Ligand code: AMP
C-alpha cells in the first residue's frame with residue numbers, strides 16, 4: 001500500500017519555494033494516493049515562538065494549504081501537536097538514533113550556527129521527530145523540497161535500525177519524492193541562499209499572501225547578471241541568479257528548463273522578468289484570494305484540523321500499540 005505523508009512548519013508566511021518545492025506536488029499526489037498532510041507545530045517550537053503568533057500561523061498555514069488545493073475530505077490535514085503518537089514515537093526514536101547520525105545533519109548546523117551550546121535539545125533531535133511523523137503512519141512516500149533529503153535518509157536509517165534491533169519488519173523504508181523543476185528555490189537577492197521564511201529581507205521571497213503589484217516589484221528587483229538568457233541549461237551553471245529565475249519559470253509553466261532556454265534564447269532579463277511576473281501572478285492570485293476568504297472563517301479552518309486530527313489519531317493508534325508490544329512495554 002502506498003501512503004503519502006508530509007509536513008510544513010507554521011512559522012511565518014508560506015513562500016514560492018514551499019509552493020513549488022513541496023505543496024504543489026502534494027496537491028498532484030492526491031489524485032492517486034492516500035495523503036496525510038501535517039502542520040508541524042511541535043517542530044516549530046524547536047526555536048522560540050510567541051504562543052499567540054504560533055496559533056495564528058497554524059491557522060494561516062492550514063488556510064494556505066486548503067487554498068492551494070489540499071483536499072481535507074479524501075485526505076487528512078491536521079496539526080501535529082493534536083496527535084500524541086508523534087511525540088511518543090519520537091521518544092522511542094531518540095533511543096534508536098545514534099548521536100553520530102544526528103551530528104551529521106546540516107540543517108542543525110545551519111540553524112544552530114555559532115551558538116550551538118545554546119540551541120535547544122529539540123532542535124538537535126528534530127530529525128527523530130520528523131521520522132516519527134512519517135513512521136507513525138508507516139508512510140511509504142514523502143514529497144519534500146531538496147533541503148529535506150538528508151532528514152529522509154535518516155528516517156530510513158531509523159526504520160532499518162528499529163526493525164533490525166527488534167528483529168521485526170515493522171517500518172517501511174520510506175522513499176523521498178523530490179520532483180519538478182524547482183526543488184530548491186533560491187533567494188531573489190542571492191542565488192546561493194535558499195528562499196526562506198526567515199530571510200530578513202522580504203524582497204528575497206515571494207509570499208503566497210503578496211498582492212500582484214508587490215510580486216511585480218519583487219521580480220523586477222530580483223538580482224540577475226548583465227548577460228541575456230542563454231540557449232541551453234549548461235550555460236546557467238555559473239549563473240545562480242539566472243538559473244533560479246529560469247527554474248521558477250519552468251516550474252510555473254510545467255515545462256523543462258531546456259524548453260524555457262530555447263524559448264527565451266538571447267532575450268534580456270527585463271523582458272523575461274515581465275513574463276515571469278505574469279505567470280507567478282496567474283498561479284498565485286487565486287490561491288491568495290481563497291486564503292483570505294478562509295482566514296475570515298477561522299472556525300471553519302479549525303474544524304478541518306479537528307476532524308483531521310481525529311482521523312490521524314485513529315490511523316496512528318494501532319501502530320503505537322504495535323510498537324509498544326515490540327519494544328516490550330507492558331500494556332496494562
Ligand atoms: P518548511 O517551510 O521548512 O517547513 O518547509 C516545508 C516544505 O517546503 C519542505 O518540503 C521543504 O523542503 C520545502 N521548501 C522550503 N523552502 C524551499 C525552497 N526554498 N525551495 C524548495 N522547497 C522548499
Ligand code: TRP
Nearest residue numbers: 005006007008009040130133142
Ligand atoms: N522538516 C520539514 C521542513 O522543515 C517539515 C517536516 C516535519 C516534515 N515533519 C515532516 C516533512 C515529515 C516531511 C515529513 O521542511
